[in-house]
Amino acid sequence: MPLTRATEQSLPATSLKRKLRLRELVIQAVLFLCGLFSIFVTVGIIYELGKESMLFFGRTQWERTNKPIVAAISASDVQFEVSNIGAMASPGEVIRLDDELLMLTAVEGSTYFVERGFRDSLPVPHAAETIIYRGVDPSVWEFLTGTSWAPHAGQFGVLPLLNATLMVSGIAILVALPLGLAAAIYLSEYASPKARNTLKPILEVLAGVPTVVYGYFALTFMTPLLRSIFGQDTVQIYNTASAGIVIGILILPLVSTISEDALNAVPRSLREAAYGLGATRLETAVRIVLPAAFSGIAAAVIIAISRAIGETMVVALAAGAGPAFTFNPFQAAETMTGHIVRISGGDLSYDSLDYNSIFAIGLMLFVMTLALNIFSQYIVRRFREVYE
Amino acid sequence: MTDTAPTATATAAIETNDLSIYYGSFQAVRDVNLDIQPNRITAIIGPSGCGKSTVLRAFNRMNELIPSVNTTGEVLFRGQNIYKPDVDPVEVRRHIGMVFQKPNPFPKSVYENVAWGARINGFKGNMDELVHSSLQSAALWDEVKDKLDQSGLSLSGGQQQRLCIARAIAVRPDIILMDEPCSALDPIATLRIEELMRDLAKDYTIIIVTHNMQQAARVSDRTAFFSLSEDGKRAGMLMEYGDTKTMFTRPEKKITEDYITGRFG
């Protein structure tokens, strides 16, 4: 037998032993931490939104009643006359004079009966004409059901903002769904590969334009257009219709791309079966392919709605500044995102009412979009199972 | 054909004891006991799906790259079970190299293709010489000596496969595993690789999976025949193992004979 490498060069038995590869370990740890970072981001978002929202709901806000006390009172007076201007407070409410908090126990005509030095504040004398502030505690319930948003006046109902957001998103979907779906059907069922390769990039350019440019477009093009069609008196300068239509254009590529993917995922055999039964191209597309791709299209619509709800710059520029509870699309109404942008522009001081309210609205926005995104993923997953 | 008839050697290059391999809960290979002899070419044959590739990859722990795989039993390489927890799969693969079914050179220069494995394995000597000798051993030197800095992908399929062999040899392994190395090649390229294998067998232990009976008969010293278990569970089992000549002329089992003569599968 000839000498051979394998037998001649016997390796020490330990040579296969696992070595401590420090570099590999360190690198793997670093890579893992980078992967984990996204979890920190989510936790950070939830923690900060939650914490500041709790501050928003857990703190007394002071509303100016414009009602002054008539005469000066001493540190121990437990009843005093109030002027007849301004808003009345009702018994059981906490009121504030200067820095002292008082519990209003009873009201008789223009006389307030109070408990002094409430919540450990120091009873002090107050001068005549001191304005009474009324304590308001924003509750989650009021936040979700109130129809007026004016935090500095003690009104904490998010509905006007939510309503505007939903109106804008609704209009956007009304624009984007038919257009996007029709474009997707054309691209996937009718267009030649060449036509598709030229048309798709055009839609993709629409997706690449920054949203602030869409805002500019809404304000300087869409709004004047609407006003010239429906009349200057009907359509306000800022209105949800213009913002909604432009957001519809903005999410159009999203709807058409995802829908087209869904249509393309429908197996050829299904189409061939339909043609084989004598169906026309339209009948195949609408009766066979479209229903088969339904869940994919549904996911596209949901993602698009989520995108529209979170869209900010268009509404900040075109929908109006100032919450308004209106169902008229031609009137100005501020959306949730628009409101956040408006009040945070400039130096917003920490722990102020506005600062905290941003987080409460942000939390609501986050929950809404997250729920929609998770829902769409669920639908897509189910959809995949059908054809794979 | 080999001139030195294989004789039973005392030390096996690889020895398996009750090797079973699972993909998730599916048992792909059952209770294989096999000893591969050093400096011989061992062919693994058998019908498609009987677990040949799976067994081959078990010899250098390549199966671990597939997440669901689970291996039981032992694979002894020079008396050491390579599946012991303290064994490093990277070390195992440095001793047991592999050539794949489809030529897969790196998208780098011919030179780099050969040099890279040696470099990461800490080779300190003269790299030019190593590249030269490896390419020469792979019978490729004359064809590529003027194209060392061209991309490995610019070579023909047969040249690419020889480049992959050169790349494997450059690491100076003890054993080279080849999984259907000629299945993507034309007959002439196949012939060259077969000649090459006979040459390499002087220095290396080679295990080759092949679907081609003639190839197994032409190049191998010993042959292992695998087939699916007949209990309906479709697990791959070692049916017969012995000298190639014996096996192709006087197989012990009926099923082996059926397969070799093409009456099967």
Next chain:
Amino acid sequence: MTASNLQGRHRLGRVWLVVFQIALVVGIIALCALLFNILNGSFGFVAVEDTVSPESLAVNGVPLEDLDKDALVQILQAHISAGLYARYEFEKPFAERSAGEVYDLILERVIEPRFVAQWSLYETLTNGDAIRQQAAQEFPNARLEFRSWLNSHFLRAPQSSYPEIAGVRTAVLGSLWTISIAVLFAFPVGVAAAVYLQEYAPDNLINRIIQTNINNLAGVPSIIYGILGLAIFVRVLGQFTSGIAFGASDPATANGRTILSAGLTLGVLVLPLIIINAQEAIKAVPNSLRQASFGLGATRWETVWYHVLPNAISGIMTGTILSISRAIGETAPLIVIGASTFIQVDPEGPFSKFTTLPIQIYQWTARPQSVFRNLAGGASLVLLGLLLTMNATAIILRNRYRRSL
């Protein structure tokens, strides 16, 4: 099935085909309208009134533009107060200023052109004569000129409250700064996370959570990232993002609303996009390469570093540039973390206050005076140009890499 029925079905098919095509045409029209609208605002007639006419400044019949620097300095000195002159001298000695810079000062301080009216490109092209007449009647002292709101002065000049001399220089620099910081942060972290998920992560609960989480983060509205940035980078980490901790800024005035905070916020915002794109690129690397590498006894990292990444890098770069172009246009999160409304000096470093190009567009658009809309149009052109350049770079990069492979 009768023949007439079949005809009807085919007719219906043709009608709907037209409907489908119209949908696409509407999309294309929308894009055209968008672009037209920007051009419409960026060019057009303006009526300009000069406080001092340039002709009256000509010396010995040599027009102002052709005068040499000394003559220009003399004119400037003659027309502005000594105090102002001294201030300019203090800011940058006239000896060091170029003739062009002095000319700009004369324009700004002496000639002081004022735009009294402006018209859109469409009006200018279709109704030029009427505009000329109207301008001659209403603004007898003004001259009517065709103006490109996007011009070299616009690119060079800092922000100003006078539309005549305002420019986007500070905003463009701010955008470049923030985006660079975003890339410096998000690219390595994103690629590392993608490598982890594709090459290392076993299929277990924690990794599935990470993957799902990244997909969800990609769908979170950008304004939420602004709120996060405000709470974390501006407030909690204010000591660092303001530079106070490094002694780089004055603790009395500095706060966390800096370029660094903005860049990090954008970085976190694009991180999921970069990860997802990089994962796709890594997925596209053929498995046979990994096997070849492992088969030679390479470790996992050696395989990743020498084979997976080099083959995925062009895809990763393309994906990153696309993600970054999204970040460059982001406005809302930066407003929330507190972009400054008015910045005239170039940003000096990561601890400077900032404004960016999209924020500039937003503020100009939101101003009630229509003249600022023209500026917004010009700035939009600059922004689109920037994006176009980036995307072209991505394409060139990809092609060049393909060729070298």
